[in-house]
Amino acid sequence: MSLRLGCDVGGTFTDFLVHDPATGEMRTLKVPTTPEAPEEGVMTGIAALAADHPGLMGDLGAVIHGTTLVINAILERKGAETAIIATEGFPDILETRREIRYDIYDIRQEFPAPLVPRRRRREVVERVLADGSIDTPLDEAQALEVLRALVADGVTSVAVCLIHAYANPVHEQAIARLVREHDLPLDVSLSSDILPEIQEFERTATTAINAYVRPKVDTYLGKMETQLQDEGYGRPLFLMQSGGGVIAAPAARAAPVRLAESGPVGGALAARALAEAAGFSDAIAFDMGGTTAKTCLIADGEMPVTRAYEVDRVHRFKKGSGTPIAVPTVDLIEIGAGGGSFAAVDTLGLIKIGPESAAADPGPACYGRGGTRATVTDANVLLGYLDPADFLDGAMQLDLAAAEAAILRDVGEPLGLDTRAAAAAILEVVNENMAQAARMYVAERGGDVERAVMVAFGGGGPLHAHQIARKLGVGRILIPEAAGVFSALGFLAAAPAFEVARSHPMRLAEITKEALEAIFAPLAEEADAVVSQAAPGAPISHRMIAEMRYVGQGHQLRVPLDSLDREAIGKAFSATYAAAYGYAYDDLAPEIVTLRLSAVADQPTASVTGGATAAEVAPGTRDAWDPVSGAMQPHRVLPFDTLSGTVNGPALLAQPGTTILIGAGAKAQRMEGGWLEITLEDVT
Structure with missing residues (x-):
């Protein structure tokens, strides 16, 4: 049982990486995500890997999983029917929040709708003081009456958030005992277990999120464990936490709120390790997938872990406009700018990208699966950056005509542009959006982009990194092996x-x-x-x-x-x-x-350098868009694995699961550790 499998469920694709610690060899795969039942996409990918490696499940020593299930359940409001039990007089902490304004000049500012509506926030008679002493004992008879009323109201999960329970959890524990003793069909999350800390709003919000997502996550992970066992996997299932550590499934099922950013964190961890191997202490991790783009600033080799992370922000870049998740979380910024993000023209005649996405179903128009709206991926195909006949290593044929029709209808005709000019405008806007978000994020954290190296990965990161780095003034870009599934590799490089x-x-x-x-x-x-x-x-x-x-x-x-x-x-x-x-x-x-x-x-983890599999691409030339000249220009097309010496742009390098753009005015060199280092000479 020497092999290890990393599996990252994204909004559009589910990524896999099988690593052999003995040889360093890696096998990668991408399959479409199945949003309504993510475990189906996971098992489809595992079956495909097993077909190429007979006996794979018996050889696996670990399966480490990252998922977007928690964050998607919050954003899409698809969690359990949840209630909050609060101390008498304190039912509205979710709405009173911190009683501060995130924008002092906006008299109509909004906040996210509470996950738990007012009618399902109930009070119990009790009071614990800040020093842990009991002022008013819990009225257990009244508490039992409240619990039974919640069951009658259709509630399936309850967050128990009593005042000062961090100092003395006895009353919260008594409510959980009542649920067990009376066999009530309620899933219970106690704030004294989930977040035994002061700050009532953060503690209540975090516990409410845990209660909201736990039934769904528990069911999902239970199915995953069962199906893996049925396929012959005899070890525990492991999960990546938002804070960067790996835990076993039982701990993840108890506190799924710790999994909110489990997928993106894997890539950030791997980016730090790659930057360190390349001799850089400061790095900007840039991960662009099918649904979102993520940026993380790594300064002095330290992961930026915070307990002031927010999700579901009403205003994307304004702190305080979202719901806090006060568990350890790697501090990153995430925007709706992925390959599947929709492109459209707004009422002011401006191109708008995202945050809506075609995701995996139906996908971009060029996928030929029923999607008709223009997306970033359609623009990349139309401008020659992606080969329609060799997408996902030939596993998917892209429909160029469908991409042209979508871009012309949604962007070209409203702006009076031909399809190519419209596609170029889409990429310019999405690149500027990502650069602006990264610039603001780095500045707020006191970072210096001129000191940092960019580590680009994900399905779209290596393709867009050149233009974004130029906009930011970053002079060097690192592209890892297995860049398309780098987050999955990050899972294997993380310690429990x-x-x-x-x-x-x-x-x-x-x-x-x-x-x-x-x-x-x-x-x-x-x-x-x-x-x-x-x-x-x-x-x-x-x-x-x-x-x-x-x-x-x-x-x-x-x-x-x-x-x-x-x-x-x-x-x-x-x-x-x-x-x-x-x-x-x-x-x-x-x-x-x-x-x-x-x-x-303290146990061995996977290296983020060396061992990736090759893309089956014959060297050649393909016309692709050059934003400097504003025209299609010949680009050399080379397989990443055979690269040696220095390559001057413009060029396109093929890697399983992604395409790397070396733009005009840049040169790239394959380093001894296997990664690619791109130097933007017009920046440095």
Whole structure:
């Protein structure tokens, strides 16, 4: 059981990568996603891989899976019938939010509709104080009456979010016990399990999301485990978390809110590893798939993990306009600019791209599966960047005439352009949209694009990277082997890991090393139990973090703790604060708000360099669009795997699952580790 399989379910395609740790060999595959039943697309791809590798399922030592199921359920409002049980007097935390405006000048600003409507937010009589003491005991008879009323109302999942449950979970646990003792058909998510931290809105919103998606995710993963076992796979199913660690399916089924960005995170992890191998500490990971494009800034080799991540933003780029997911999440930006994103002309006569997408069903017009609206992929086909006869390594023939008709109708005729000019305009707009989003994202995080290298991957990333890098002023681009399924490779390069936290507000001057050790000990036990499911017997290392602030402040900073000595913690906080704000205070008292512990298993993971399979493409020439000259120009067409020496643009390199564009004014070199390094000479 030496082989390992990474599987990434995207909005348009499901990506697979089989890795042999002994030889480094990789086998890749893309199949259309089946949105209504994602497990069907997964099993179709596995069957295709097994056909080429008899006995594959018995040889697999691990299947690591990333999915968009959680985020899609939130965005499409396709979760369970969910209720919230709150402390009497606090049913409206989801709508009162933080009581701040994300745009002080917009008097008509909107927020996402709450996942749980007002009529399904119920109150129970109880009250726990901030220090964990009980002011009002739980009225269990009244709580049972509330639970039975929810069942009668058709509720199938409930989020129990009681005030200060992070300090004392006894009342939340009592409600869960009532559900079990009376055999009520309710799936229960407790805030004291999902997010035992202060900040009522974040805790309530995150627990509500978990309750909303858990029945669907539990059913899906249950089917996946059963079908994999039926096909002969005898090991656990593993999932990639939004924060970057791998966990076993039981832990994922208990807290699926941790899977919201599991797919994109795999690519970001792999991008960091590739940038490090190439000698770059700062990188911009650029992942363009069929439905969305994602960007992640990696500074000084560190993954940007946050607990202030938002989904379902009403205004795409405005922080505070979405719903928070306050679990560890790699901080990235995602916009509706994928290959399947629709292109249209709005009432002002401007081209608009996305966020709607043709996705996998029906797909772009050129797929010939019933889609009729113009998409980015249709523009790429029409401009010669994609070969209609050799899409997905020949597995799909593209309909050039359908692409022309869609672009002419949706963009060309409204703007008075011919099909080629309309297609070029579509690509210019989508590239500018992605560059603008990346520019804003990097600037908000204090990044410097001139220091960074771009790592481009996904089905469309290597094709669009040249133009986006030029717009950003990035002088170098790295294209990995297996770029089309790089996120799936990132799953295999990730270690089993899990982070747990507890809020324990206390002033630094009042703490002792012994008190901190007493708090961290159960955190380590909880995290180790989850990591051990994914890596039985592997050594586990711990990383301790304190979220700290000065007394009176409302925002905390993550402070890594190398020591639990009070003086050392104070120095670490001052250094972190100064790095963030340029100065630190000597006359203000620091306090710890939340303690975090991350457990990571020490076991071998896949390398992100070397071993990819070859694309069956004969060298030649194809006319493709050159945006500088504004005309079709001959582009050399070369298979990626046979590349040697330096290639000057314009050229198109074929790789399984993607096409790499080396534009005019750029040169590319295949490096010893297998990746491609593109230099934009007109930028550098």
